[in-house]
Amino acid sequence: MIVLWxxxxxxVVVVGVSSVVLVRRRAPVPPPAxxxxxxxxxxxxxxxxxxxxxxxxxxxxxxxxVHPARIEERLGKTRGVFAALRALRLRPSIDSGVWEELEEVxxxxxxxxxxxxxxxxxxxxxxxxxxxELLTALEDELRAMLSTQDRSLRFDPExxxxxxxxxxGVNGVGKTxxxxxxxKREMAAGKRVLLAAGDTFRAAAGEQxxxxxDRIGAEIVQGAEGGDPSAVVFDAVQRAAARGNDxxxxxxxxxxxxxxxxxxxxxxxRRVADRPPGRVSEVLLVLDATTGQNALTQARLFxxxxxxxxxxxxxxxxxxxxxxxxxxxRQLGLPVKLVGLGExxxxxxxxxxxxxxxxxxx
Amino acid sequence: xxxxxxxxxxxxxxxxxxxxxxSDADIDQALREIRSALLEADVEVGVVRQFVAAVRxxxxxxxxxxxxxxxxxxxxxxxxxxxxxxxGQPLRLTYAPRPxxxxxxxxxxxxxxxTAAAKLARWWRQQGRNPLLVGxxxxxxxxxxxxxxxxxxxxxxxxxEATNPVAVAEAGVAEARRLGRDxxxxxxxxxxxxxxxxxxxxxxxxxxxxxxxxxFVVDAMIGQDAVATATAFHAALxxxxxxxxxxxxxxxxxxxxxxxxxxxRPIVFASTxxxxxxxxxxxxxxxxxRILGMGDVLTLIEQAERTMDxxxxxxxxxxxxxxxxxxxxxxxxxQQVRKLGSLGSIMKLMPGMSxxxxxxxxxxxxxxxxxxxxxxxxxxxxxxxxxxIIDGSRRVRIACxxxxxxQEVNDLLRQFREMQRMFKGGPARLGALFGGSPAAFPGAVxxxxxxxxxxxxxxxxxxxxxKGGRVTPPKRx
Ligand SMILES: Nc1nc2c(ncn2[C@@H]2O[C@H](COP(=O)(O)OP(=O)(O)OP(=O)(O)O)[C@@H](O)[C@H]2O)c(=O)[nH]1
Ligand SMILES: Nc1nc2c(ncn2[C@@H]2O[C@H](COP(=O)(O)OP(=O)(O)OP(=O)(O)O)[C@@H](O)[C@H]2O)c(=O)[nH]1
Ligand SMILES: [Mg+2]
Ligand SMILES: [Mg+2]
Numbered sequence: 001m002i003v004l005w006x007x008x009x010x011x012v013v014v015v016g017v018s019s020v021v022l023v024r025r026r027a028p029v030p031p032p033a034x035x036x037x038x039x040x041x042x043x044x045x046x047x048x049x050x051x052x053x054x055x056x057x058x059x060x061x062x063x064x065x066v067h068p069a070r071i072e073e074r075l076g077k078t079r080g081v082f083a084a085l086r087a088l089r090l091r092p093s094i095d096s097g098v099w100e101e102l103e104e105v106x107x108x109x110x111x112x113x114x115x116x117x118x119x120x121x122x123x124x125x126x127x128x129x130x131x132x133e134l135l136t137a138l139e140d141e142l143r144a145m146l147s148t149q150d151r152s153l154r155f156d157p158e159x160x161x162x163x164x165x166x167x168x169g170v171n172g173v174g175k176t177x178x179x180x181x182x183x184k185r186e187m188a189a190g191k192r193v194l195l196a197a198g199d200t201f202r203a204a205a206g207e208q209x210x211x212x213x214d215r216i217g218a219e220i221v222q223g224a225e226g227g228d229p230s231a232v233v234f235d236a237v238q239r240a241a242a243r244g245n246d247x248x249x250x251x252x253x254x255x256x257x258x259x260x261x262x263x264x265x266x267x268x269x270r271r272v273a274d275r276p277p278g279r280v281s282e283v284l285l286v287l288d289a290t291t292g293q294n295a296l297t298q299a300r301l302f303x304x305x306x307x308x309x310x311x312x313x314x315x316x317x318x319x320x321x322x323x324x325x326x327x328x329x330r331q332l333g334l335p336v337k338l339v340g341l342g343e344x345x346x347x348x349x350x351x352x353x354x355x356x357x358x359x360x361x362x
Numbered sequence: 363x364x365x366x367x368x369x370x371x372x373x374x375x376x377x378x379x380x381x382x383x384x385s386d387a388d389i390d391q392a393l394r395e396i397r398s399a400l401l402e403a404d405v406e407v408g409v410v411r412q413f414v415a416a417v418r419x420x421x422x423x424x425x426x427x428x429x430x431x432x433x434x435x436x437x438x439x440x441x442x443x444x445x446x447x448x449x450g451q452p453l454r455l456t457y458a459p460r461p462x463x464x465x466x467x468x469x470x471x472x473x474x475x476x477t478a479a480a481k482l483a484r485w486w487r488q489q490g491r492n493p494l495l496v497g498x499x500x501x502x503x504x505x506x507x508x509x510x511x512x513x514x515x516x517x518x519x520x521x522x523e524a525t526n527p528v529a530v531a532e533a534g535v536a537e538a539r540r541l542g543r544d545x546x547x548x549x550x551x552x553x554x555x556x557x558x559x560x561x562x563x564x565x566x567x568x569x570x571x572x573x574x575x576x577x578f579v580v581d582a583m584i585g586q587d588a589v590a591t592a593t594a595f596h597a598a599l600x601x602x603x604x605x606x607x608x609x610x611x612x613x614x615x616x617x618x619x620x621x622x623x624x625x626x627r628p629i630v631f632a633s634t635x636x637x638x639x640x641x642x643x644x645x646x647x648x649x650x651x652r653i654l655g656m657g658d659v660l661t662l663i664e665q666a667e668r669t670m671d672x673x674x675x676x677x678x679x680x681x682x683x684x685x686x687x688x689x690x691x692x693x694x695x696x697q698q699v700r701k702l703g704s705l706g707s708i709m710k711l712m713p714g715m716s717x718x719x720x721x722x723x724x725x726x727x728x729x730x731x732x733x734x735x736x737x738x739x740x741x742x743x744x745x746x747x748x749x750x751i752i753d754g755s756r757r758v759r760i761a762c763x764x765x766x767x768x769q770e771v772n773d774l775l776r777q778f779r780e781m782q783r784m785f786k787g788g789p790a791r792l793g794a795l796f797g798g799s800p801a802a803f804p805g806a807v808x809x810x811x812x813x814x815x816x817x818x819x820x821x822x823x824x825x826x827x828x829k830g831g832r833v834t835p836p837k838r839x
Contacts, residue, residue: 107407110585113398171608171636172472172581202636203511204504211503254636256611260700290470292404292585294613315471318554320587343471343502 091131098131102138109323109360112293115145115330139357145326146353148335154281154309155191155247162240164233164248164273168266168306169286170298171254174314174340176205178286179251180212181340181348186247187218194245195220196236198229198269199253209251216345219245229253229265230272237278248278257301270306284337286312289322299328313351314340321360389421392436403614403653406589409623417443441650448618449646453603453628458574462494462538462546466531466571467605468564468595469579471552474607476505478579478633479549480512481641482605485631486545487518494543496534497522498567499551509549516638527551527563532570548573555594565598575602577630580621582609588617589624596625606644607633618649674698687782689746693738700731736764737774749775 091098099120106116122141128134155163165182167175176199183193195218199205206222213220221239223232233250240248252269255262274280285308287295302308313322316339325336336351393414400410420439457463465482467475476499483493495513497520499505506522513520521534531548538546550567553560568576578592578601595601604621609632622629632644674694681687738746740763745752752760752775754768761768 104407107401108586110404110587113401170583170611172474174472202508203515204508207507208502208504215503256608258610258612288472288581288583290581290585290587290591291583292613292617293402294404294583294611297612315554317556318470318587319556319590320585324585 098134102134105361106323109321110292111323111360112296112327115323115327135361139361142326142357142360143353145330146336146356148329148333151310151335151337151351153337156279156281157246160277161246161279162237162248162277163246163281164237164250164278165282165284166250166252166270166273166280166306167284167286167312168252168302168308169254169288170256173254173286173288173291174312175199175254175286176208176212176251177343178284178312178314178338178340178348179209179249180216180218181345182338183212183218183249184216184345185348186249187216191247192245193218193247193249194236194240194243196233196248196250197222198233198250200225200227200229200232201253205251205253212345219243230269233269234272234275234278237273237275241277248273257298257305263301263305266302266306283307283309284312285310285334286314287322287325287328289313289316290318290320291324293324295324296327296331299332299334303332303334308334310335310337312336312338312340316359317341317347322356323360325356326360386422389418389436392421393418396436396440399654400616400619403616403655404585404588404620405616405653406586406620406623409589409620412623413443413447413619416447437654440654444619444650444653445646448622448629448649450622450626450628453630456574457544461542461544462535463544463575464535464538464571464573465545465547466550466568466573466576466599467548467579468550468576468599469552470554470581470584470591471502473552473579473581474605474633475499475552475579476509476549477512477636477638478577478605478607478631478641479509479547480516480518481633481638482631483513483518483545483547484516484638485641486547487516491545492543493518493545493547494534494538494541495520496531496538496546496548498527498531498534498548500524500527500530501551505549505551512638528566528570531567535571546571555591561594561598568599576600577603577605578621578625579605579607580617582606582615582617583611583613584617586620588620592621592624596627601625601627603627603630605629605631605633610634610640614653614655615649616653619653689738689741689749689778690743692778693735693746696731696735696738733764733766733770734774737761737766737771740764749778 103116103120106119107113111119119138119141123134123137126137128137153165167179167182169175179195183195187193195209195213197206197209197220199209200223206225210220210222212218221232221236223229223235229252233248236248236250240246250269250273252266253262255266257263270280270283272278283306285299285302287298291298299308299311311325311328311334313325313336316322328334329336336356339349339351339356341347341349396417397410397414400413401407405413417436417440420443421436467479467482469475479495483495486493495509495518497506497509499509500522506520509522510520521530521537523530523533525533527550531550534548535546548567548571550564551560553564555561576599578595578599580588580592584591592601592604604625604627606615606618606621606629609615618629629644629646629649632642634640634642677691681691737760740760741749741752745756745760752771757768757771760771764771
């Protein structure tokens with residue numbers, strides 16, 4: 001612990017000295033910025049949430065069934081990039097050149113250096129003959145790393161319990177869109193869903209979810225812009241209980257995992273949502289498939305803070321492979337539960353490790 | 363998580379000190395380390411290969427400088443190469459001969475285009491221009507509404523209509539002309555580079571608006587896909603520059619290098635937060651340090667400036683150096699530092715911490731910090747001023763009040779005394795806390811001169827270490 005003191009001390013000295021110098025140097029330069037609305041701190045007193053807007057459409061359209069070929073087809077868009085890999089299959093024997101190519105394929109898929117090296121060690125210890133065999137072995141190893149058994153979303157059917165699924169993640173990954181997609185799916189499955197517009201910070205975030213609610217015919221509880229997000233979620237749970245909704249899907253504002261205050265705010269939202277009759281049965285971390293190795297840090301810190309129960313991997317319809325989830329599942333034991341494949345309300349499928357690995361390797 | 367590249371290089375090449383030239387074997391070994399550092403920072407594989415080749419070119423056969431160890435010399439080469447690649451020709455802002463100067467923003471979904479549009483508008487207004495924002499994202503729910511809210515915050519009007527994106531963009535430019543606005547910033551919907559229809563659409567928008575500048579907006583957290591995406595956008599739009607967003611996180615941002623390499627146009631702006639003033643011109647030198655994991659004090663300082671209460675920090679810093687720090691100050695200081703982020707993430711931004719400290723700091727989790735805070739909070743003001751009055755029964759009371767054990771309270775008090783002693787030892791002792799080698803300091807590696815104007819602010823702590831006492835202690839303002 002002594003280290004903590006040193007670190008703090010040094011930090012304060014460094015920051016103190018430098019910022020004084022910098023502030024002095026910069027002082028005359030910039031014109032005063034108009035005060036930006038400060039982000040509310042978690043301590044902010046709960047403001048009563050505005051009454052929920054009435055559902056625009058009462059009938060939910062049943063979700064069209066997702067065609068099994070669809071994920072393949074979508075994921076297949078970028079195949080061919082790895083045509084080199086197919087040539088690999090034809091190699092009669094394994095030399096270091098083959099390894100290098102293979103390593104490159106994995107790295108390009110954002111699998112990351114440590115996991116790639118681990119895969120290489122594992123394959124080294126399995127005696128494989130030609131390229132074909134090597135690739136099959138690699139697929140096996142990758143699937144083994146994604147060996148979580150249960151990828152279902154937890155729902156407590158107990159009466160008197162209002163299930164809450166919380167969606168969180170860094171900025172712009174697709175939380176709000178995912179909330180809408182999941183709502184549509186769960187409504188088609190017969191759940192009585194209520195959306196909680198827990199992003200009271202970002203410009204027009206509540207409006208964005210409200211428009212989604214309109215589009216899919218879901219009910220929504222919105223709060224005042226700049227209000228306390230946990231108050232909105234609390235309100236949503238109360239209303240859900242009163243009206244007989246059994247599932248609250250709570251959107252939250254995008255926040256970087258490094259912002260302590262905002263992570264505290266998230267903890268508070270979780271605590272409040274867990275108060276009976278509410279019960280947080282899923283905490284879903286939304287990750288963008290285009291994100292590189294930072295996704296691992298995001299997953300670690302958010303899990304430590306609020307106990308993430310599953311991952312939603314969005315934007316897998318693009319050219320990014322999302323390989324970092326291999327490390328996330330393996331190191332943190334966090335299952336990827338859902339995959340986002342587009343901007344429409346039906347572009348959501350369960351995570352399928354086999355299809356994912358196949359797409360990863362082109 | 364990552365060991366700073368400088369430390370790795372020091373370790374492998376420290377023993378080569380006395381040779382006259384960098385040998386090929388030395389360079390090979392160093393380049394392997396550089397390769398993994400870059401990959402860990404998310405630089406794209408192909409770009410890493412090119413970059414490593416360029417560094418090899420730069421280093422090979424180079425005469426060893428007398429003042430540098432081989433490790434330092436390689437780092438210097440890497441650093442210079444990075445700054446050159448990231449920097450290159452900066453964008454010299456010009457304006458269209460016939461106003462308005464049209465600026466088109468494009469990029470993947472959620473990369474930060476809409477926010478950047480408002481930030482740019484605000485920035486241009488500060489340059490004395492009169493911009494108009496045009497909302498041409500008619501696809502995402504409430505996208506135009508979002509731009510309107512941001513526009514209102516910045517005090518800049520927003521044009522949009524419910525037709526189609528190409529028509530809106532065209533009408534927006536006409537509207538800017540009609541209103542006599544000299545800059546017209548067009549926000550577009552996010553799109554994937556593999557989505558042919560949407561890529562065609564943005565190409566059409568460019569065709570009808572003839573933008574003076576087309577900027578690619580990209581998230582600093584992006585991984586290997588940066589290259590494929592940037593290539594496709596560049597092919598479709600002939601980009602003029604890049605806006606790098608979400609730099610306020612702890613991503614190493616290797617994407618900057620990948621994108622720069624394939625687009626070949628400057629990274630013009632850096633976005634470092636959600637608020638409209640979290641926006642600035644891009645600094646290649648800072649980015650170079652960050653990618654190499656050499657810490658980014660400037661970012662740290664900027665974050666500090668935004669979040670910390672300067673007076674509190676200066677006061678505790680000077681008390682600390684004078685050996686008069688009380689637990690009250692400490693508590694205050696702790697709260698200030700925690701506003702910046704988790705200790706682990708702060709440490710990543712600190713250059714030159716010795717490896718031992720860095721490793722240990724990673725083990726300090728923020729829960730422990732909260733316990734420390736709870737203990738101090740459970741003390742009476744008198745106890746905080748003078749911890750020596752804390753006896754057995756007081757200790758038990760404090761432990762109860764903070765939900766900890768008397769042993770923990772004891773440890774904390776002992777450590778606090780040790781820290782006071784350590785800092786009282788003055789600058790020289792403080793220096794020992796940093797890694798012994800000057801290579802640990804990015805400024806030193808880059809010969810001081812490379813880092814530009816702002817670096818001057820850093821001479822404080824650096825000077826303190828090397829030349830003890832030359833830096834005047836911070837004064838109360
Ligand atoms: N192609 C594609 N785009 C997606 C997917 N999911 C979300 N998006 C798009 O990504 C962008 C950001 O989505 P949002 O749902 O607003 O993201 P968010 O995480 O709520 O963002 P903040 O609340 O601002 O942090 C939007 O343009 C969405 O349409 C997906 O699976 N595929
Ligand atoms: N932390 C941080 N967040 C940012 C930054 N820039 C933008 N954001 C946030 O990222 C999210 C997405 O930003 P937008 O401006 O909506 O992104 P966009 O590219 O317009 O998104 P689409 O229109 O959906 O494609 C929002 O929550 C922004 O507040 C930044 O520099 N740092
Ligand atoms: Mg959102
Ligand atoms: Mg937008």
